[in-house]
Amino acid sequence: MREQLATPHFVDAQPFDPGVSDPGRHEDERFYRASSLALIWWKFRRNRLAVVSAFVLLFFYAMVPFVEVIAPYGQSERNGDFLYAPPQPVHLFHDGEFVGPFVYPYSFTFNKETFTRDYVVDRTAPQRLRFFCQGSPYRFWGLVEMRFRLVCPPEGGTFFLMGTDRLGRDLLSRIIYGARISLVIGLVGIGVSFALGLFFGGVAGYLGGWVDSAIQRLIEILRSLPELPLWLALSAALPANWSPVAVFFGITIILGLLDWPGLARAVRSKLLALREEDFVKAAELMGASRTRIIARHLIPNFMSHLIASATLSIPSMILGETALSFLGLGLRPPVTSWGVLLNEAQNLAAVSLQPWLLWPIVPVVLVVLAFNFVGDGLRDAADPYHE
């Protein structure tokens, strides 16, 4: 046999080190040794839409702590001379010349036939916007008196990028302030629902037996009920003399109270499936306690799934708050949320005469979409060992 080989074997004189010599292995090694978190991240990163959406969400949430600085006006600062003023667009060029960001001032005349204010734009006198400037005073986080703002209206002029409402309050500033409430309510609500879901799902999957079937029935019943009428009933039950902050927390808890069944069901089914896995048996044989098995081995295993499904249910919280506030049963002024803002745009006059009052829809839709995309991406990435 041996003598039939026509060509001699090539033998490299270098010593063989599998870790270095095999170029293909290095990549594989990195893959096989990566933690599951890293694997999830790599898989998530491949979904372009989800990554972009994650940045959109980051942008919105990064705004939340600094709304006072970003908003050009205060939350309830009234400009009595500019009621229902239309949006004031930002221009860059005046008479073909570059001036930098500026606005044209406008003034109104009262139309005695239609009883509306007609705003006339004065195109001769551009007013430059000020950046990193001293604007109207505010209390940062309600604590420190400050005047520093990112953008200020021109000296003696106005800057209503999205127009004003019936009291002459700048809509853009109110949307920015509203972001704080609307975005936080989604997170707190999901926190409540997450805790409830983890508890009930965990108890059902852990104890089994009649507790399991009782919780299962409860989940089925809650899932078969239409949410909104119940939300309405529960919000109507909030005492009218509560402070707006108490109402805020009340609404958040109400939103979370009806949302947990989906999560609980996911927790239970994952617990049941994972309980049969070999690594659980191994841990049991090594003498680990049940709490340790659940906390160390089971929960980390399905946490990524839970976070994905939680992300997917944040939008329903945000939309729920919007709907409740829109109907006047949710948050009440002076608390400003996107729903409260939309409440002011709920008549047909707003749609036809002051269409800019509908601007708050845009952030609502953007945030809801972004949460959906990120949730989809997370769900696909949550199980990195499964192609």
Place this chain on the structure above:
Amino acid sequence: MIRYLARRLATMLVTLLIISALIFIIIKLPPGDFLTNQIAELRAQGDASAAARAEFLVAQYGLDRPAWEQYLAWVGVWPGPGGDHAGLLQGNWGWSFEYDRPVREVVGDALWLTLLLNLTTVIFVHVVAIPIAIYSARRQYSIGDYVVTLFGYLGLATPSFLLALILLYYMNRWFGISIGGLYDPQFAGAPWTAEKVRSLAEHLIVPTIVIGLGGTAAMIRRMRANLLDELGKQYYVTARAKGLPPGKALLKYPFRMALNPFISDIGNLLPQLVSGSVLVSLVMSLPTVGPILLAALKAQDQYLAGFILMFVAVLTVVGMLISDILLAWLDPRIRLGGR
């Protein structure tokens, strides 16, 4: 099949019983009730005779009894203040304190219109979602597919009440359909003639689209994913290889497979649609139970609010029962015997 039906009906009744208890607890959560508030108000005004009348009503409707007794009397398994069983089970829906009329008269037509609105929406969702999903799955990654996907996401993300407002405005501007209501104003209280029915159909268009949009979007997404799963399977490839035209092959096998989760999905769809219809009715002031519910909740008109919540719950639970029966009938793989 009959045993399955019997068991399914029994669980439904138990479910409804628990739901009724839940609803009653929620209604009773706010302190006081309509009459105590009214009595306090009348006392403050010094109207002693009206206050005495209201107190008489309190006794007549047993509002001075403990809450559990009120609940049982409301359901109809406990003798009411009149000494006889007169509750939901006996077909007595209670008394509306705000309107000073029986609940049955207050809700009246609104029940039928609610039912009609929800039924048209369910039909709309299916009629629109199925063809679009088939198209979108057949031409995956085509421009049409992307448009459908985009529209689907927007439908998911836009708050329905605002869409209602905007559509309403443009429908009025472009087609001259009167704003709000389910028929033109001159038909209010008129007998049902062909004209009135036509007006009703015209006014149903916007609410149906608005309420159904979210559900349609979700359904298209799920149906498309299901169909795509099935299209990759061998039996479909075999059917195509044997010369079956694509449309026929799709409708004959994968479509039927993808339809099952679709029917069981009615269970998820219904609560969502009913929620949507309540909200949209409020915005568009449709004469359904939505606006009555909101007013009743605000005024603590307990029997009226309780009945409407119960009606809405029955609507979804019965809808789910129907979808389960349909599923059991359509899918031979579902075992009826037990777990």
